[in-house]
Amino acid sequence: MKIKICGMREERNIRAVERLPVDWMGFIFYSGSSRYVGEKLSHIPEKVKRVGVFVNEQPEIVRERAEQNRLQILQLHGDESPSFCRELQDEGFQVMKAFGVKADQPFPSEEVQRYEACCDYLLFDTKTPMHEGSGKKFDWELLNDYRGTIPFLISGGISPGDAEVIKAFSHPQLMGVDLNSGFETSPAIKDVSLLQTFINQLMR
Numbered sequence: 001m002k003i004k005i006c007g008m009r010e011e012r013n014i015r016a017v018e019r020l021p022v023d024w025m026g027f028i029f030y031s032g033s034s035r036y037v038g039e040k041l042s043h044i045p046e047k048v049k050r051v052g053v054f055v056n057e058q059p060e061i062v063r064e065r066a067e068q069n070r071l072q073i074l075q076l077h078g079d080e081s082p083s084f085c086r087e088l089q090d091e092g093f094q095v096m097k098a099f100g101v102k103a104d105q106p107f108p109s110e111e112v113q114r115y116e117a118c119c120d121y122l123l124f125d126t127k128t129p130m131h132e133g134s135g136k137k138f139d140w141e142l143l144n145d146y147r148g149t150i151p152f153l154i155s156g157g158i159s160p161g162d163a164e165v166i167k168a169f170s171h172p173q174l175m176g177v178d179l180n181s182g183f184e185t186s187p188a189i190k191d192v193s194l195l196q197t198f199i200n201q202l203m204r
Helices: 009-018 061-070 084-089 109-113 141-143 163-168 192-203
Strands: 001-006 024-028 049-054 072-074 093-102 121-126 153-156 174-179 184-186
Touching: 001 192, 009 024, 009 192, 049 061, 061 084, 061 192, 084 093, 093 153, 121 174, 141 153, 163 192
Parallel strands: 001 024, 001 174, 024 049, 049 072, 072 093, 093 121, 121 153, 153 174
Antiparallel strands: none
């Protein structure tokens, strides 16, 4: 299972988390986020895949930030179109599209289906009126209505005590987890010890 740590910013913290058995590290290039990283990373990690998170950003800015920071995966969290995702893929990037899921609403099957041929990964998060994560879980059982072929990560409110719950959840396209605010001491600062313990529990 892939482990993605999102919302990183400070060089010392990036270096410490990079030493953990994590696969992807996410950096938020959306200025409305409390974890906004700015235009350029304080440290570009080499041992993980670098994920840039964007929200309805101008295409030229996405490309500029991707080149500046040697991003490998572009995570799109807004209303980006399938055609834009395809353009980025054609330029050599891997694309991950995020979708919000809410307990009192049906799984957005038709919307997700539109991206079937133009994304490498999907991310399912708790639906919120804001573009930044809510830090709350949604009912993962709703994902049983996802019948697509694109692998996905689950996000939203995952905390240090959730390892066994995640291991109990099964879906043929589940490929990993996205960890953020549940492992922080303050916005963008991750508790390395909590992450290590959680990863150990998840992988055993």
